[in-house]
Structures are given as structure tokens and as C-alpha cells.
Amino acid sequence: MGKKKNLQEMLDNLSETELSNLESLISGMSNKSRNRKRGRGTRKKKKHAQPESANDPKSLEGLDLNSDELKEIQAASEFDKKMGFDKPKSNGIIPKAPTFQKVSVKCMVCGKASEVAPSLIPPEQSRFKCNACSCGSR
Numbered sequence: 320m321g322k323k324k325n326l327q328e329m330l331d332n333l334s335e336t337e338l339s340n341l342e343s344l345i346s347g348m349s350n351k352s353r354n355r356k357r358g359r360g361t362r363k364k365k366k367h368a369q370p371e372s373a374n375d376p377k378s379l380e381g382l383d384l385n386s387d388e389l390k391e392i393q394a395a396s397e398f399d400k401k402m403g404f405d406k407p408k409s410n411g412i413i414p415k416a417p418t419f420q421k422v423s424v425k426c427m428v429c430g431k432a433s434e435v436a437p438s439l440i441p442p443e444q445s446r447f448k449c450n451a452c453s454c455g456s457r
């Protein structure tokens with residue numbers, strides 16, 4: 320089911336001229352196939368259609384890959400799928416820088432109010448010492 324989606328994305332990336340080229344190409348193709356079906360009545364049976372085994376994952380077993388390499392291949396294709404599915408949609412969401420509101424507390428020594436981060440305030444606010452006092456009161 321990924322094929323259609325991939326195709327859709329490819330189409331989205333085409334320019335206008337490329338699109339119109341593709342359009343005429345496709346319509347030409349479908350016309351031909353329609354004509355072929357109507358005319359002559361020579362129906363080919365699919366006797367000669369050979370099963371495509373080239374893309375069969377089982378055919379990898381013929382190669383000298385150890386299980387680690389196989390895992391790597393699988394992981395790579397998984398990764399590609401993921402990258403294809405969630406494209407840069409999420410660019411708009413930028414994590415906010417951590418902000419904290421400063422709180423003003425009175426210093427118990429000098430009585431001056433100072434703005435500090437809430438995490439610096441002791442459980443008892445009245446015991447807060449401002450920077451100057453906590454450093455200088457030794």
C-alpha cells in the first residue's frame with residue numbers, strides 16, 4: 320500500500336510542466352491499451368509471464384549475508400519507511416526553553432527584597448538570605 324503513497328508524493332514534487340508531460344504520457348498509454356483491447360481480438364495468455372523473484376526477500380538467502388547484515392538491511396528499509404511517512408510536518412513544534420518565574424523574597428538579614436528562582440527559596444521563606452548576606456555573613 321506504500322506504492323500509491325510514494326507515487327502521490329512524487330507527483331506532489333513535480334513541476335507544472337512535468338505534470339502536464341506526465342498527463343499526456345498517461346493518457347496516451349491508456350488510449351493505446353484501450354485500442355489494443357478492442358481491436359484484433361488476439362488475446363495473449365500469460366503463459367510467458369515469469370514470476371519476478373528478483374525482489375523477493377527470500378532470494379537474499381542465496382547471497383552470503385550473515386544474520387547481522389540481514390538485520391541491517393531490514394533496519395535500513397524500516398528506517399526509510401519511517402522517514403517517508405513522517406515528513407517535516409513537525410518542524411513547527413519547537414520545544415520551549417525552560418522558563419521559571421522569579422519570586423521576590425525578603426532577606427532575613429538585610430530585609431532587602433530580591434528576585435530569585437523558586438527553587439532557591441527555603442521551605443521557610445522568612446529564613447531566606449540574599450546572595451550578599453549568605454556570602455558575607457561568615
Ligand SMILES: [Zn+2]
Nearest residue numbers: 426429449452
Ligand atoms: Zn541580605
